[in-house]
Amino acid sequence: MVRERRASGLTALARIGFSDLGAADAAIAELAELVAVERETLLADAVRAADPDEALGGLLRIARRAPEHAAGVLSDARGRLVAWRLLGASRGLGDFYLRRPASFAAVPALGDRLPSAEELRRELLDAVGAGDGFASDADETAWVALRVAYREQLARIAAYDLLSRDPVSAVKDVAAALADAAGAALEASLAVARARVVRGVPGAGLFPRAEVEQTLLSVIGMGKAGARELNYVSDVDVIFVGGVAGGAGIEESRALEIAHRLAVQTMRGISETEVEPPLWEVDPNLRPEGKQGALVRSLASHLAYYDRWAHTWEFQALLKARPLAGDAALGEAYVSGTQPKVWESAGRENFVDSVQRMRERVTDNIPAVDVPFQLKLGPGGIRDVEFTVQLIQLVHGVSDASIRVRGTLDAIDALVAEGYIGRQDAAAFARDYRVLRLLEHRLQLAGLSRTHLMPRDEDGVRVLARASGLADTASGLVEQWEAVKREVRDIHVRLFYRPLLSAVAALPEEQRSLTADEAHARLAATGFRDPGGALRHIRALTTGLSRKATIQRHLMPVMLRWFADGVDPDQGLLSYRRISERLGESPWFLRMLRDSSGAAEGLTKLLSGSRYIGDLMEWIPESVAWLDSVEQQRPRTGAVLQAEARAIQDRHGDLEEAMAAVRALRRREMLRTAMGAVLGAITIEELGSALTTITEVTIQATLRAVRREVVPPEDDSLDFAIIGMGRFGGAELGFGSDADVLYVYRPEQVEPSRAHELASRIVAEVRRVSEDMRLPLDLDAELRPEGRSGPLVRSLDAYAEYYRRWSLSWEAQALLRARGIAGSSKLIADFMALADEIRYPAALDLAATREIKRIKARVENERMPQRIDRTRHLKLGPGGLSDVEWLVQLLQLEHGRSDAALRTTSTLDGLEAARAAGLVADGDAQLLAESWRLAARLRSANTLASGKTSDLLPTERRALDGIGRILEYPAHSATEVEEDWLRTARRARRVFDRLFYGEA
Template identity: 30%
Template structure:
């Protein structure tokens, strides 16, 4: 962060320096030694700050000691400032001395901090951190001094339920909580204590609340009053529940009840920065955890925008009323607007994105940039503008140690501000200041501005206002139908009935007033955008169920009201795909994905996908399995939507769609295996391999079918097989040891549970384990040796066909290598080709008989190409499975002679390998590839339309005939 430049003293301030030097020398001890470098700094600091000059003039030994100790030239080490406060209070005998020593320490530290700030030896972060550390130490040490003496007088407070000794918790709010105190900040505090009870050890016990109220009053008295020694910190307790009229101290239960029942939006905003600054740190951490659900909602909470907008309007009214346009904190483009921008994102997204649950504003801005919430250029301007304003704030306050953010109107102080900010004169400084205020205000409006203003509406008519009378039934049915027809609805009466049904639904009747107001603001916008579509009837049909589903969680309606582009994308996707409409209706949290167009239509590549999921899970405590499962499910839902949206708009081709869906499954399986492994090892210890080494994890998840062939579609299940290399005769090394077979069986069960358990966000995947050795009758997990023996000696031909598409998805590299060797050994065996053709043909015939279209004899009858009969893209003759069986037959027939056929598991690249080896004519191989992609593309489209993979028999006639021809030429029947 750039520090303001050092510039020469202007002539208007140079006259001060000589008199200041003389006065200070006269007051200093005769033995004091000062070098020229010191005097240059002295002139600069004392010309700018009356406060510093007054303090060092009164007590020159203060500056002498700071200079001699080197504290003016270096930063504090960890805990060093607190140690100085502790030492200052070591000999304190009474409260009068406590107050005096705290005030003297504050003056000493304030002189040092201002000196280092004005001589550019400390940047903004260091200055704010020193001020905050001083406040922390002053509050906590005052409390630690007062508490035992208070107990001697009134007894020791104990909890009625726990019997434990009770301590007070002091929460620092605002800038103190974020460690961002300015040079003359007050401190906003909230006092609490863990539980009710009474004191013991005295004749007349006190109720715990009364005990802590009296203690809180003594603590404030130690810090706040102005005496001949100054003050420590101005204490503001108005942020506590019920404000000035509320009890000074409340129990944790009372605090939780208040925020749960009566907490207001501005209190959520304030609580973002709450931090335990004094008292019982462990109990304070529990309190903050209790209050976290009040601050951070589990869902996207765009109602925060409304609250912040209202707060800003109230501030603007106050600024205008008091003529405070030159207030660099509250005025337009001021510090508060940067804070509002950051905290808007925290309140909206922080419940789900734990990386936003932090206090320092600059750290939040960095996260907004890193997580893609705001562009780097925007964050850069906000960061620079904020720093400029905070340096300016410090310059204003350094003059006289006054709590003000108003620009001075006198030329003398204006010259001081320009000097401290590195400008030759006031006009130069003021021009730069107004530049940054203008940029901040512009960015603020992009985030906080009312969407009606953003859309450029005029007068009192908001966006979609022409539809409000229809929605509120302020016009006759005939006029309403006419308005709908003129706007493009084909069945106006039906559309009107849909709106009426929504209006009278139980969910809407149960809505609270705020929710109903949000709905009334949203529906006109919805109708205004729906009529822009070619089929507004269809849009309404698919979107109104979502509106009804989220009516009781109206923050989602605010999201769409506040983000017209997100609403536009929602309607486009729902119009294109009922599957997407259903997904968003079932899981409204997906609406978050609509906010960022570039992210929505640009899914990440495999490495970024895996890294994003790992990062997301690292923010969740390891023992919070419920939240980890929810995070996995939300991740899958979000990326599924992004892939589907990209497919609909054409930014992803079919092969890439399957790639992304497969990468997504692999990223999820990697984390599921890690979770299951960690939990199983924690319970039973680590299993051992036959060589005595620990398995870590000694386990692989093998994917078959679509996931093995990198051909996943929307809604595909996972065909999985679990393999390990544990020693069956060895036990795990934990407190509850079990043999390796049991360990890996339980590991497999845990993996299946994590994948299939239904939570609020659904399940991750349906899992099919029937391709494991011996199928449903076999063990859930197999050792690599048992898997090899089964494949070589017991497996059926169809199981070897399945093995063609099998590959390791995640797990131990060593076991993966062993699996690849077994697979190659099995698939490369010499086979009796006539017998192989017979077995493959018979298995295919059984599938057609059981799964194909009956009225066309699975696509083999003469009517198979009629428009009036259905075609099963997968199972009918000439379709997907025929191509898959031909590929599998070819791999089994020729892999022994052409091992390159085993390199890949997907049909497209195996077909390329058959062509390169000369085993299939180039024309035939190309035809099969293109037919296969065409079939799968059609199946994907059907899935997005929530339809089975069945189309009209008149489609794909040429492709099916050619596939059947090649089938026959391979000798299959």
């Protein structure tokens, strides 16, 4: 029978929600005995605890330490209810009551209502004995009394929150009470600070009471504290303003010195470690000049700073500023003086970047593993709601004072009242925000610690579900949270972008249509530099009753957001309009953008991030279809391209027609490769190989078409070949690279003068028909013998005679990258045998070595453009492509005859061979390879972003950011891109100088 009763009791505990049934059974028995309350009575309200095990453990620990206080609470029906709810949701409060069991006695009176701001202020000031602005005590006991009193009031707020029938609706009032409690704590701590500086407590200074009374100090609340939407445990951002009471005889400099001491002591009272733990961090770093600036400034000094030196983000930070503690009149004067500047700042040129940086500043250091659990900063989180609402306020608040409110929920109400957002969207957004904040509150209340991460284990999520009242199970809560995140992201689009359509297309909307000026301002706020032009493009795309216009209206809001996230939204939208017009009524185009999971976003990324791609896509609009398949974004193989090129030759007997088809093939494949590079479908090594293959196939097809046109059947025995040189020979082309070549022929049975004539005509025609105004292909023959002074084409015998009799060291060096590209395979083999004799000499004499080093130095000085920063030249600058290539080539000249692995046209393969042979140390080889790869990537990314070829790393921040985006840096990484290159190149140059010139 006893066993049956015990089993029945354990089953009842399981139904309540206890996990460790045996321990819970023993603990409840001990607790019942300690407080003299029946077991069943004690357990009646346990089912309402978020974590019954935690609550029971906390109650038992308190009862063991102070049975009389525990008995007083648990013998009271209201006391039991509040105790189970408080300790089941907050082990932090359980620990507090264990430290301060006398405070536990007040639990039965908690939870019926929230304390007012005045009550909170009075309770905390009374705790430190402050009736006239000075605390009665100046030692650490005053701080302890303050913290105990604050936590008692925190428990009062938490009890109301946890007992609320609708905790979602209660979020706004609870957050306001928490902000009021923070203000009261600062007020009380300031009273203690005044007592400390008057009594000369060590570290506080010593000032006459009369001077302290004449000193004004106002504590301005920023962020959530200023907006009265604070969390349970959050940094409280503040700004300190000092001054002198009217008519006082104390000088301002003296008052500011005292105010500084008061501010320091006020923060210590809240945050410094004492017997009673700190409350939260007081953060004054939003002040002018941040950590480097004065902690306390006068009002005039603050206003002068904001007028002359402040960054735009600093004005946005002032949006929620509110006097929190200290002198109220001085605080109101500060707010009155700064608020107009907040709304003027929205018209600044760098408004968008600064707001985005302010938004992203707090997310930069979030580990990637935490992002899926981020309640605040992750996609669809609290920050998304706040940023959206704040940005709409800043855009339209310039001319509409009615929406200049601090709180997020109050702002949503104001935006609805003035017609900036629809009621349905606003209601959903506000509820989602409350749900997210409720979860945040419960997470922080649990341990009285600052956190925004959802639990990663099922038990933790289950406790959170019970604590919030949002779901009965862990899976139910996760499902609801995921739904909220999706809706927040969707509403962001609807609130900010969709109203633009009503402004330009006269679409029926439940909400008020934006005026042209408002739409203009909204586009400008998201980053469009030509809002008028953007509006015209939107109008052209969405106006009308056709199915195409209807689908565009559905697509445009989200695409506008993606364009705005890009580097050049204006260029992206313009290119999108042109592509849409080129495709006309093509049914697949808009259907794919609407239905494909990533096509529309990929298209906006390409068009707003790469002018090179945008220009080509306008001519090849059908390429948009490739966005629906990653495989179609990868380069096609050389065999596939060769087959297509030969089919062109079979199809087109006319030279001009054949070359038009070849140029189209090249443009298409260059575009495909560019898209793959920007969307991350190919690596830098694959990029160089793909671009080389495309160029090879193009030249081969061109040569076949030209030879058929130029060489008559009777002279068909003429051998002709094209040799790749430089990066083309090394299969290391980038976007914008020239194709360095040599032209060689062999008469065979053709009369020599006739052979030379035909070879010259072939070269002339190849150069002519390969020209492409849309996508230039520069066949550069400057690496031929005698350079620009030498003939464009020579016979194999002429090359042999020249190289053996007159060639210079640089010409032997140039041959290191020679590789057959097109034409007679037998002639190519013979030319490569000749090249091997020259480029891999039995020995490289000292004079030749000196000559190579001299030429390298001369190239750096003479070919470097004037009046540029040499460190930014990716090819010829220190640590650039040229440094690595010349070093590898010198080693090949010196050791290529004896080491077959060095006989490669690839720079990186040659560097690896040199490392394997012990000619370059492992660490040195790594630094050189990193610099070469980064220079190559930056060079190609620059061409893709700008549509222009340049060897210079740009200085303009937007251009650098565009390059960074293509290379998969985060947004706004211009400085990081620049610093990465300069650091990498600097290290590589040190290695180059040591190995090439022999410098220590």
